[in-house]
Amino acid sequence: ExxxxxxxxxxxxxxxxxxxxxxxxxxxxxxxxxxxxxxEGLVRFNQEDLSIEACLAESYTISEDGLTYTFKIRKGVLFHDDECFEGGKGRELTANDFQTHLFPSN
Incomplete structure (x- = not known):
């Protein structure tokens, strides 16, 4: 690399x-x-075999009925430094970041 x-x-x-x-x-x-x-997304396609693998998610599960996806967010993922964050330092990614963007009315 x-x-x-x-x-x-x-x-x-x-x-x-x-x-x-x-x-x-x-x-x-x-x-x-x-x-x-x-x-980057929660998951991505593996380019060799097109399987789905974790990316920003550390792991994920799918309910038996296929209606509920549960993602465990990888620790230590930071947003880049920017003045929009307190002290100008990027903060750690949280599940709330995905909640806010996927379901903005909630």
């Missing part, structure tokens, strides 16, 4: 336009392709 690089400018070329980079509101292919490069 390569060295980590912090800061700089992210450039990504696309032939079309996008309306949003917020993944839950992205309905066009271009927006989806770009946001996929910027965000």
């Amino acid at each position: 390569g060295d980590r690089y912090y800061g700089g400018i992210f450039r990504y070329n696309e032939s079309g336009n996008f309306r949003t980079l917020y993944p839950h509101n992205s309905t066009e292919v271009v927006g989806h392709r770009i946001s996929h490069q910027l965000y």
